[in-house]
Amino acid sequence: MDVDTKAEELASALGIDKQEVKADLESLLEFDVPLEEAAQSVRRKHGGGGGSSTPETLDLDSITTTQDSVNVTVRVLTQGTRTIRYQGEDVTIREGELADGSGTISYTAWQDFGFEPGDSIVVGNAGVREWDGRPELNLGQSTTVSMADDTVTVDHPIGGDSDLIDLEPGDRGRNVEVRVQEVESRTIDGRDGETTILSGVLADETARLPFTDWDPHPDIEVGADLRIEDVYIREFRGSPSVNLSEFSAVEPLSDPVAITDSAPQLSIAEAVDNGGLFDVEVVGNVLEVRDGSGLIERCPDCGRVIQNGQCRTHGAVEGEDDLRIKAIVDDGTDTVTAIIGSELTAEIYGGDVSDAKDAARDAMDKEVVADAIRDNLVGGAYRVRGTLSVDEYGANLTVEEFAEADEDPAALATAALAEVRQ
Numbered sequence: 338m339d340v341d342t343k344a345e346e347l348a349s350a351l352g353i354d355k356q357e358v359k360a361d362l363e364s365l366l367e368f369d370v371p372l373e374e375a376a377q378s379v380r381r382k383h384g385g386g387g388g389s390s391t392p393e394t395l396d397l398d399s400i401t402t403t404q405d406s407v408n409v410t411v412r413v414l415t416q417g418t419r420t421i422r423y424q425g426e427d428v429t430i431r432e433g434e435l436a437d438g439s440g441t442i443s444y445t446a447w448q449d450f451g452f453e454p455g456d457s458i459v460v461g462n463a464g465v466r467e468w469d470g471r472p473e474l475n476l477g478q479s480t481t482v483s484m485a486d487d488t489v490t491v492d493h494p495i496g497g498d499s500d501l502i503d504l505e506p507g508d509r510g511r512n513v514e515v516r517v518q519e520v521e522s523r524t525i526d527g528r529d530g531e532t533t534i535l536s537g538v539l540a541d542e543t544a545r546l547p548f549t550d551w552d553p554h555p556d557i558e559v560g561a562d563l564r565i566e567d568v569y570i571r572e573f574r575g576s577p578s579v580n581l582s583e584f585s586a587v588e589p590l591s592d593p594v595a596i597t598d599s600a601p602q603l604s605i606a607e608a609v610d611n612g613g614l615f616d617v618e619v620v621g622n623v624l625e626v627r628d629g630s631g632l633i634e635r636c637p638d639c640g641r642v643i644q645n646g647q648c649r650t651h652g653a654v655e656g657e658d659d660l661r662i663k664a665i666v667d668d669g670t671d672t673v674t675a676i677i678g679s680e681l682t683a684e685i686y687g688g689d690v691s692d693a694k695d696a697a698r699d700a701m702d703k704e705v706v707a708d709a710i711r712d713n714l715v716g717g718a719y720r721v722r723g724t725l726s727v728d729e730y731g732a733n734l735t736v737e738e739f740a741e742a743d744e745d746p747a748a749l750a751t752a753a754l755a756e757v758r759q
C-alpha cells in the first residue's frame with residue numbers, strides 16, 4: 338500500500354483532512370519508520386486508538402493487502418534463511434510458506450521465532466504487505482508466535498523437498514536432489530567488492546535448471562549427485578533458477594540421481610504462458626524465416642549482429658561472418674521465434690560459412706543463403722528444443738536441438754493442452 342492510499346484510508350477512518358494525515362505520515366517515513374508503524378502513530382496522535390488497528394483472526398484465503406495486520410493459526414510448510422542488506426545493514430531473515438485448511442501464504446520473519454517446517458503455530462499481529470502482487474505476512478518486532486494446541490491440517494507438502502519442474506521464482510527454503518551437469522566459476526563485482534560465484538546447470542528426473550551458488554560449496558562439481566537444502570528460486574532470463582547461499586547445506590548422495598535426457602514437451606501457448614523455460618521442447622511448423630537469417634555479420638567485440646558495418650554499441654567495426662536462422666514456429670496454439678545458431682544453421686543450410694560466402698559472391702546477393710534456408714524449412718514440421726525466454730517483444734527459443742517431426746504439430750499441441758487442463 339502506498340502513502341497516498343494509506344493517508345486516504347486513515348483520513349476517512351479518523352474523520353480528518355487527508356493532506357494533514359499525509360504530511361504526518363511522510364515526516365515519519367523520512368525517519369525510516371515502516372508505513373504500518375507510521376500509520377499507527379498517526380492514528381494514536383489523532384485519537385483513533387487501537388480500534389481499527391486491532392488485527393482480525395483470519396483464514397489465509399481471506400487475507401488481502403487491504404488489511405494492516407492479522408492473526409493466523411497455520412502450519413509452517415517451508416523455511417529458508419538468507420542475509421539481505423536492509424538500510425545499509427546485513428540482516429538475517431527467514432522466509433517461506435505457511436498454510437492452513439484454506440490456502441497458503443508466504444512470509445518473511447525479521448527475527449528467529451524458533452519455528453520449523455511442520456510446526457503448527459499461532460501468529461499474532463503479523464503485518465500484511467504486498468509481494469509480487471499477492472499478500473505476504475511480515476513477522477516483526479510486534480509479532481508474537483506460539484505453538485498451537487492442535488496440529489493444523491493442510492493438504493500441502495511440508496518441508497520443502499521439490500522436483501526441479503515444480504520450482505517457481507519466489508520459492509524459498511526448498512530442498513532438491515540433483516546431479517550437477519555444468520559448473521563454472523566466475524568473479525563478479527558483488528556488494529562487498531570482488532567475489533567468486535559458481536553457476537551452471539542442475540538436473541533431476543523432471544527437468545534441468547540453471548543455478549548460482551553465491552557462496553561456493555566445494556561439493557559442487559560436474560557429475561556430483563547432491564542433496565541441497567535451503568535454496569531459493571529466482572527468475573533468470575524468464576526461467577526459474579536455483580540459488581544457493583551461505584545457509585544452503587550440500588550433502589553428497591550415495592545413490593546416483595536419475596536425470597532426464599529429454600525436455601518437457603509443451604504446446605507453445607503453455608510454454609509462453611509459463612513466462613520462460615530453461616529447457617523445453619515444442620513441435621510446430623516453420624511459418625517464416627525472418628530477415629536477419631542466413632549469412633550475417635557480428636561485431637567482433639560483443640558478438641551482436643550488425644547492420645551495414647555498424648554495431649549499436651561499438652560503432653563502425655569490421656564484422657565477422659556467421660550463420661543464423663530466426664524462424665517463426667507455429668503449433669496452432671501460439672508462435673515462437675526459434676533462434677538457431679551457427680552449427681545447426683550450417684546443417685540446415687547444407688554448408689558452412691565459407692560455402693555461404695561463395696554462394697553469396699556467385700549470386701552477388703547475400704540473400705540467396707536465407708532463400709535456400711527458406712526453401713528447406715518453410716512449411717515443414719519440426720521438433721525444437723531449447724531455452725525459451727519471453728519479454729515485451731515476444732517469445733524467443735534459443736535452439737539446442739532441431740529435428741524434423743513425424744507428427745502433426747497441431748494434433749500434438751491440442752493433446753498437450755488437453756493434458757495440462759485435466
Ligand SMILES: [Zn+2]
Pocket residue numbers: 636637638639640641648649650651652
Ligand atoms: Zn559491438
